[in-house]
Amino acid sequence: MKTEGFGGKDFITLLEWSKEEVETILDVALDLKRRYAMGEYHDHILRAKTLFMIFYNQSLRTRNSFEAGMTQLGGHAHYLDPDKIYTPALPGKEVAYSTERVSDVARVLSRMGDAISIRCYGDPVDWVYGGANELIRNFAYWSDIPVLNMECDMYHPFQALADVLTVKEKFGGFKGVKFVMSWAYSPSIHKPRAVPQSAIIAASMVGCDTVLACPKEMALDPNVLAACEKYATMNGSSFDVTDDFTGAAEGAHVVYPKAWAATPIFQPPVGENDPARTQEIFDSYQDWKATREYMSLADPSAIYMHCLPADRGWEVDDDVIDNTDPESGWRSVVYDEAENRLHVQKAVMSLVM
Numbered sequence: 617m618k619t620e621g622f623g624g625k626d627f628i629t630l631l632e633w634s635k636e637e638v639e640t641i642l643d644v645a646l647d648l649k650r651r652y653a654m655g656e657y658h659d660h661i662l663r664a665k666t667l668f669m670i671f672y673n674q675s676l677r678t679r680n681s682f683e684a685g686m687t688q689l690g691g692h693a694h695y696l697d698p699d700k701i702y703t704p705a706l707p708g709k710e711v712a713y714s715t716e717r718v719s720d721v722a723r724v725l726s727r728m729g730d731a732i733s734i735r736c737y738g739d740p741v742d743w744v745y746g747g748a749n750e751l752i753r754n755f756a757y758w759s760d761i762p763v764l765n766m767e768c769d770m771y772h773p774f775q776a777l778a779d780v781l782t783v784k785e786k787f788g789g790f791k792g793v794k795f796v797m798s799w800a801y802s803p804s805i806h807k808p809r810a811v812p813q814s815a816i817i818a819a820s821m822v823g824c825d826t827v828l829a830c831p832k833e834m835a836l837d838p839n840v841l842a843a844c845e846k847y848a849t850m851n852g853s854s855f856d857v858t859d860d861f862t863g864a865a866e867g868a869h870v871v872y873p874k875a876w877a878a879t880p881i882f883q884p885p886v887g888e889n890d891p892a893r894t895q896e897i898f899d900s901y902q903d904w905k906a907t908r909e910y911m912s913l914a915d916p917s918a919i920y921m922h923c924l925p926a927d928r929g930w931e932v933d934d935d936v937i938d939n940t941d942p943e944s945g946w947r948s949v950v951y952d953e954a955e956n957r958l959h960v961q962k963a964v965m966s967l968v969m
């Protein structure tokens with residue numbers, strides 16, 4: 617049975633956390649970051665504790681930031697490849713002596729460690745929108761220890777926390793900050809909606825003036841858009857959706873152009889499970905790219921953000937993503953953003969484990 621408050625709570629989407637809780641996480645992350653930079657170690661916080669990490673998909677940042685975070689907090693992160701254990705599966709998806717029911721995996725790991733984290737989207741759930749989120753929620757239902765979402769097909773909450781922590785560091789706060797999450801072209805159509813959905817949830821929750829710019833075929837989950845509108849009303853800020861790539865960038869303080877899946881890639885009833893049609897749609901928007909001309913539309917203090925990995929030459933030009941010189945006006949902060957994954961994850965793990 618999981619407790620109320622931070623201790624023992626699952627971290628699956630920011631929608632299940634209050635603005636005050638998210639602000640506390642950001643404060644703890646900054647505190648841990650500053651103290652670590654001053655040579656103060658915190659290896660007592662999670663001493664002798666174990667985080668199990670199950671990755672159905674590839675990762676550089678998420679895996680290494682969780683592993684480094686557990687080391688710094690005194691615990692151990694244990695990597696589990698679903699193909700090298702009995703692949704955790706839901707009823708109806710089981711294969712004898714090849715898969716193991718999620719309810720069994722969750723209860724076994726709960727007897728041995730202190731949190732279970734999972735990454736799953738796309739092919740492992742056959743592009744059924746919400747299928748990976750359902751898998752993670754099933755883990756959470758059966759687990760006695762916190763379950764952490766390392767990116768599913770709907771949400772990437774740790775990325776979003778790192779994103780807003782980076783905005784806070786660069787602008788000192790969120791009020792009056794125009795945060796533009798935009799689709800950008802990539803030749804790869806196999807990208808989940810998790811990053812943009814969590815980014816606009818986080819930005820609107822903390823009080824940014826948030827804009828979502830995307831072609832109509834890349835529309836996001838209407839429930840996510842409704843939540844963003846609710847947060848904007850609550851904060852006295854704004855939330856707007858547009859299909860005008862360059863118009864959205866005008867006066868922006870944060871520009872965050874990246875590719876995500878077009879609706880036809882998903883299985884019915886959300887899409888038509890049609891990769892060829894999806895590719896055709898993608899290829900018709902090749903001019904949605906972060907160039908110097910695009911950046912010149914933004915506020916002179918603007919920051920370029922990307923969760924990484926970036927598709928250089930398609931989503932963004934090298935001279936945009938590599939411009940980290942603060943003296944030059946707008947600049948790229950992608951490595952600060954990547955580093956902040958470590959700090960926000962240490963904060964959440966410290967609070968829930």
Ligand code: CP
Pocket residue numbers: 674675676677678679767775923924925
């Ligand atoms: N941004 C992010 O989640 O990166 P990885 O896919 O490398 O984990």
